[in-house]
Amino acid sequence: MTAPRTLYDKIWDDHVVHQAEDGTCLLYIDRHLVHEVTSPQAFEGLRMTGRTVRAPEKTIAVPDHNVPTTAGRDKHIDNEESRIQVEALDKNAKDFGINYYPVSDIRQGIVHIVGPEQGWTLPGMTVVCGDSHTATHGAFGALAHGIGTSEVEHVLATQTLIQKKSKNMKVEITGSLRPGVTAKDITLSVIGATGTAGGTGYVIEYCGQAIRELSMEGRMTVCNMAIEGGARAGLIAPDEKTFAYVMGRPHAPKGAKWEAALAYWKTLFTDEGAHFDKVVTIKGEDIAPVVTWGTSPEDVLPITGVVPAPDDFTGGKVEAAKRSLDYMGLTPGMKLTDIAIDTVFIGSCTNGRIEDLRAAAAILKGKKIKVKRAMVVPGSGLVRAQAEEEGLAQIFIDAGFEWRLAGCSMCLAMNPDQLSPGERCAATSNRNFEGRQGRGGRTHLLSPAMAAAAAITGHLTDVREMMAEEV
């Protein structure tokens, strides 16, 4: 009998192609997702060495980082460098025969939303992409992580990666979440507790009742930000919700293959007694709606809190906090709910799925925004179409939001959707780094419902108060 294994151990074991004496492994990659920003140099590398794409049928490309989110982009992209990158992806997809969703395709969207939506992402797979938020796919019980461009080229050429195994970390969220608390609050709270380097060297498995109770969309939000906690990947064991989400998707198995897949997927859980090198437990009831105050995703506080002082920290974090407060234009002791917001951004691979739009629309219904600018960028063309069908788009538009086309948009501000210096944004995205949303821009990360609440009041707001009003 084999020793008890974690979910990570099982997926790892099933993908080792070759193991060297020093433990270095060649790991097989089932799905390779590609976008326009981190791939041109990799394809160029293939051309220069006369190599080909080993498994084009397992390679999926979609432009998302650079693309404008306004009408007409399928005809022309104004920014020349962006246009060249998108055109390069068009050409590379065609030349190497890989699966492709161009800007003109309704299925186009953020690569981490398109993969699951189209059924490319399946439980037990290894999934990589030249993008750190590849961790998203871990919600399906797939081992998924970001890679650099050299590794993109390596996977294109060999369908493998040279890897050393990470350690196992368990993050358990016990009990249930309270009303107004979401998957985003879970994932931010975990990073707040462990720090942005707390997961370095680990693959995290998220478990516990509160995780089980999340929808697939919520689970993707949780795993998406595993990288912000420093982890190589985040994982959630697949269950009936996972299978129900996957069934019938265009690239999900059908018929006898589905039955065989299902039997295998049901073996994908951590065995009783399996060893974890690190364990973090948080009570679901203790998690509040949270926001970030600083310039690192670990700068997390409940919305009922106040801006901290540098002296509240130790070590290198004292200087970092000083710098953050200065950059963010905040004074220690100030109530978080007194922070005025200029702009609201709802979207990204963290929170650009249908459930996120529903949560925001539920708060916005019949209300008007008080912020200067508010923008919804659905995660894919299909999410956008569904939101229109459900009447959510009209709620956003009536409230004063701009209703945009799918893409990464203001999450990383490579396209024209950017903040101006000093502009303060409540964002459902994943990074509040200096300059992330535009040079000098100030970002507060929060959930879609909290973003909607801030849009209505013009300042950071405890969404639970609005929910109370409605009762």
Place this chain on the structure above:
Amino acid sequence: MDKFTTLTGIAAPMPLVNIDTDMIIPKQFLKTIQRSGLGKNLFDEMRYTQDGQEIPDFVLNQPAYRQAQILVAGDNFGCGSSREHAPWALLDFGIRCVISTSFADIFYNNCFKNGILPIVLPQDQVDILMADARKGANARITVDLEAQTVTASDGQSFRFEVDPFRKHCLLNGLDDIGLTLEKAAHIDSFEKKVATLRPWA
């Protein structure tokens, strides 16, 4: 990829913790389809004003550190985005080694693919090297990959750990893809096996 054997050079101190890849190379410079030419935009928003003037206080703008080849940095260097443009920018500027108490995983990997050596040392040793780096251009730090040592300007030497395979590749400037393609038969037989075991994959 250029080999990395030994390096003696100026080390620039960057004690800030959590220096992310957005800081190392902001997104507006990711629109290139080349690997080269990013050095002038390394740490762009910390290094230049909005209108492109150098910010004199920034370490790499100071005369002593313009030729730096080593960075001594705060904890969790390279966190955030997977952009390999970060090591490309460092390399193009001339940085071949970064020393910190910890690195983010993807950045750490990316360094090795580009002939940059990331070195992890305990806090007290990084503190000593940081103090050394602060002395300016006369205080040269020496890194010896074969011996796995970092030596401060006063002769104090610290041993660091590095994965043997990565060390081998860096010392010899080896191309990973070429090495993996030598194992093509293993990949073929794995694919054959999986076609039966997991035909949906």
